[in-house]
């Protein structure tokens with residue numbers, strides 16, 4: 001652990017199965033991930049689970065004994081929202097197959113989310129697994145994509161670990177829409193590169209990294225010395241930092257509806 005601490009300033013940390021299993025922290029999770037923060041390391045907890053907001057995960061980790069700021073979480077849902085923002089598409093009508101948490105992440109970046117049957121007129125469909133997935137959602141997403149809406153999947157995970165076994169994840173729901181439409185989505189979450197590009201952009205420039213940390217950084221350091229994720233509010237600046245040639249995933253958003 002100490003050697004790892006010496007070698008790296010930034011840590012990308014998986015949540016499901018690494019920090020917790022369901023509502024149970026993994027062995028030594030609280031000590032380990034709190035120690036990173038105490039040593040002045042930058043943490044970004046990354047999960048493909050798009051059901052909850054960053055705030056929701058911060059609250060959950062606090063409950064498990066790991067204080068963390070909401071800015072230290074990147075869900076595949078938040079990544080999808082930041083991707084839409086980066087592409088300047090948040091003003092386009094969006095239909096969300098997913099939880100209220102996913103909808104609020106998209107609305108948090110200014111996303112224009114359509115409700116109910118209005119969704120068939122969406123120009124972008126964003127899909128995240130959730131417990132209340134319905135035929136109605138499947139139908140609306142299918143009709144919108146048939147009419148030319150871009151198809152964005154938060155991730156393709158077949159399942160996720162829970163104490164009683166593997167529960168179905170976003171992948172089976174994406175597959176249903178894929179089969180119904182014959183269209184392959186742009187996938188944002190792990191293991192695709194997009195979420196990691198977005199993750200790296202959430203870390204501050206190297207000069208601002210806590211390279212001289214001595215272990216005295218307060219555990220609760222929200223906002224201090226952290227690169228501000230609010231910088232995402234400037235898509236132009238993002239483009240400058242990420243020349244389009246660096247993208248590995250084809251951008252198909254303007255397929256039918258130029259911005």
Ligand SMILES: [Mg+2]
Nearest residue numbers: 014015016017
């Ligand atoms: Mg995992």
